[in-house]
Amino acid sequence: DTEVTQTPKHLVMGMTNKKSLKCEQHMGHRAMYWYKQKAKKPPELMFVYSYEKLSINESVPSRFSPECPNSSLLNLHLHALQPEDSALYLCASSRTALAGGYTFGSGTRLTVV
């Protein structure tokens, strides 16, 4: 298995809703990442997990809450989002935080209404 799987593919949520994005990989990678990508812009790094521990938070607002329950799973919990948070959310993994290329998922297209 050489893929990163993200669910759901599309999500529409209201500003008072709570939702979660899920990411899964079975390549034995020990680093996982969340990126946010707005239309026509490059991906922006949000969080880095290394060996299931949060190692980098790129000053992301607390309405985004990451979680890494085990080495294969990465979640992003969403609460009280704003319309400007609408974007493509990408998950990626790599062998470790310092080694190997990144494998990206296809992303979750999030719309906040």
Place this chain on the structure above:
Amino acid sequence: DAKTTQPNSMESNEEEPVHLPCNHSTISGTDYIHWYRQLPSQGPEYVIHGLTSNVNNRMASLAIAEDRKSSTLILHRATLRDAAVYYCILRDGNTGKLIFGQGTTLQVKP
């Protein structure tokens, strides 16, 4: 975070080689040079990476200047499926962070 400079866009003809340039004059000794590409409506896809020596794989070749301040991604025979945004990125050798720049949009003409 080390920065890279790439042309905004390039055009190529199908079945011809493509040379995508990247400048990274502030590269540090531990930074790896990574290339990714992103097709429309997809996540980025790893293409190739290197540190000092030129690298080849099934997708492309990476030519790294001797002073490491620039590199070139070479697609040997462009196909229509190679039309994408190509990102040249310096992966921070200390933190491992991959910070994307604006990239080069490659158009391939039949």
